[in-house]
Amino acid sequence: MNNKSLKKVIFGTQPITIEQVVAIAQGEVEVALQADQDFRARIQRGAQFLDTLLDREGVIYGVTTGYGDSCVVPVPLHQVEALPKGLFTFHGCGMGKHFDAAETRMILAARLQSLCFGMSGVRFELLERLCAFLQHDILPLIPEEGSVGASGDLTPLSYVAATLSGKRQVLYQGEVCESAQVHQQLGWQPLVLRPKEALALMNGTAAMTGVACEVYSRAEYMLKLATRITALNMVALEGNVQHFDERLFLAKPHLGQMQVAAWLRDDLDVTETSADQELFCLNGLHRLQDRYSLRCAPHVLGVLADSLGWLRTFIETELNSANDNPIIDAEQERVLHGGHFYGGHIAFAMDSLKNLVANVADLLDRQLALLVDTRYNHGLPSNLSGASKEVAMINHGFKAVQIAASAWTAEALKNTMPASVFSRSTECHNQDKVSMGTIAARDARRSLELTEQVAAATLLAAKQGVWLRQQQGSLSINARLVQMLDEMSETYQPLLEDRALEYELRHCVEQIKQQHWSLYA
Numbered sequence: 449m450n451n452k453s454l455k456k457v458i459f460g461t462q463p464i465t466i467e468q469v470v471a472i473a474q475g476e477v478e479v480a481l482q483a484d485q486d487f488r489a490r491i492q493r494g495a496q497f498l499d500t501l502l503d504r505e506g507v508i509y510g511v512t513t514g515y516g517d518s519c520v521v522p523v524p525l526h527q528v529e530a531l532p533k534g535l536f537t538f539h540g541c542g543m544g545k546h547f548d549a550a551e552t553r554m555i556l557a558a559r560l561q562s563l564c565f566g567m568s569g570v571r572f573e574l575l576e577r578l579c580a581f582l583q584h585d586i587l588p589l590i591p592e593e594g595s596v597g598a599s600g601d602l603t604p605l606s607y608v609a610a611t612l613s614g615k616r617q618v619l620y621q622g623e624v625c626e627s628a629q630v631h632q633q634l635g636w637q638p639l640v641l642r643p644k645e646a647l648a649l650m651n652g653t654a655a656m657t658g659v660a661c662e663v664y665s666r667a668e669y670m671l672k673l674a675t676r677i678t679a680l681n682m683v684a685l686e687g688n689v690q691h692f693d694e695r696l697f698l699a700k701p702h703l704g705q706m707q708v709a710a711w712l713r714d715d716l717d718v719t720e721t722s723a724d725q726e727l728f729c730l731n732g733l734h735r736l737q738d739r740y741s742l743r744c745a746p747h748v749l750g751v752l753a754d755s756l757g758w759l760r761t762f763i764e765t766e767l768n769s770a771n772d773n774p775i776i777d778a779e780q781e782r783v784l785h786g787g788h789f790y791g792g793h794i795a796f797a798m799d800s801l802k803n804l805v806a807n808v809a810d811l812l813d814r815q816l817a818l819l820v821d822t823r824y825n826h827g828l829p830s831n832l833s834g835a836s837k838e839v840a841m842i843n844h845g846f847k848a849v850q851i852a853a854s855a856w857t858a859e860a861l862k863n864t865m866p867a868s869v870f871s872r873s874t875e876c877h878n879q880d881k882v883s884m885g886t887i888a889a890r891d892a893r894r895s896l897e898l899t900e901q902v903a904a905a906t907l908l909a910a911k912q913g914v915w916l917r918q919q920q921g922s923l924s925i926n927a928r929l930v931q932m933l934d935e936m937s938e939t940y941q942p943l944l945e946d947r948a949l950e951y952e953l954r955h956c957v958e959q960i961k962q963q964h965w966s967l968y969a
């Protein structure tokens with residue numbers, strides 16, 4: 449993904465993309481609200497309509513009633529102004545660690561874009577202040593735990609509503625500060641939220657959707673990286689490159705799977721062969737058919753590749769929607785009561801994604817198992833150790849790295865238990881079916897973290913494997929692979945005698961997170 453071309457993200461009537469949200473998270477772009485009068489007027493009409501409705505009819509859910517199951521409790525007019533503050537206050541019970549700065553920016557962006565849909569009945573001033581939080585990088589400290597992801601991310605988002613109101617804490621200029629203090633420093637009055645505004649800020653899926661944007665972008669990169677690692681492992685293990693033959697893949701034409709096979713063909717310089725040539729090629733092979741972690745790599749990675757399209761659709765549709773309740777339609781003068789806070793699409797997307805990426809971890813872990821084992825690695829040294837004969841017996845090369853990768857893989861796989869099937873009735877059975885999408889998104893993020901570690905281990909091992917093969921004699925490798933390995937050699941030396949590899953692994957994980965290598969652009 450290249451965010452450099454994105455200079456400014458405008459929140460308004462146009463949809464925004466996952467890439468734009470990620471660019472905001474990384475602090476790479478300016479943000480602004482759509483400036484035209486029509487947009488401002490459209491937003492203001494929602495807030496005005498709510499005011500007139502209040503005068504005219506006197507009953508609006510969440511404005512003149514209690515929340516959720518308490519919607520049968522009337523709130524007298526003189527208490528209506530106090531209700532929003534009460535909402536964010538009693539939801540101030542989040543637990544666990546805080547979302548990090550990048551994730552918090554994504555959460556703010558997701559909520560702002562939803563409110564820009566213009567069906568939440570909030571004032572333009574609220575959008576401006578939320579946007580100003582992004583512009584000044586004022587980041588509410590939001591605990592990660594405590595959302596069932598169906599009445600929206602009520603508890604996490606209460607921290608957005610509270611900090612806009614000058615309560616609770618924010619991260620500002622690298623320090624944790626009281627929100628009130630930051631308002632004072634900037635000469636701002638904290639917002640006094642209007643009757644529907646706290647609900648509009650909280651009654652949606654912004655926490656899970658923000659995290660989903662991050663996870664999607666990392667998974668998209670992981671697909672390419674895992675393909676490249678597979679190519680390197682094919683070289684190191686001297687696998688049968690004809691497993692990726694174009695004709696073979698035309699016979700089972702899943703598009704993503706075909707794409708992965710095509711990338712592998714490019715990396716491995718696979719050209720179409722005639723029947724004669726095929727016979728000749730087969731003569732030089734260790735095995736007619738490689739083990740599945742090589743032979744079926746396009747089939748494993750292809751499932752992720754083929755899923756990216758629908759995952760993006762789910763995430764971006766949620767991102768650009770009025771995920772709120774009630775929906776305020778000022779044009780038709782209607783208040784529409786529904787369940788648009790329900791995060792079922794993100795829950796399913798994230799439950800699926802964690803399964804997809806854990807399978808990638810498993811694939812790479814199996815390739816690593818082949819690399820280190822002299823029974824399967826076709827003549828490479830035990831554990832890929834580069835030690836000389838004299839000291840070979842006291843060197844163990846990648847042995848512990850492979851054990852660690854087994855642990856990371858097991859943890860990623862363990863994490864694939866779907867969260868959404870753990871729906872449970874809550875809030876006096878008003879929320880009797882919930883999405884658990886925020887848990888699914890956090891799980892998916894963890895699966896990715898672990899998969900990135902497995903990828904780092906496998907990449908360093910693959911590089912060592914190719915290097916060892918080069919030591920055995922001449923090896924012709926595609927120029928793109930050579931370029932990547934040469935560039936990596938500046939940081940990662942061949943493993944001759946054992947050394948502690950933690951810092952190299954950490955550095956490699958960081959490079960993966962930064963999407964350092966541009967792959968298959």
Ligand SMILES: N[C@@H](Cc1ccc(O)cc1)C(=O)O
Pocket residue numbers: 515516517598599600602651773774789875
């Ligand atoms: N999400 C609920 C509102 C709600 C808000 C706060 C709660 O604590 C509970 C429920 C609805 O729109 O129906």
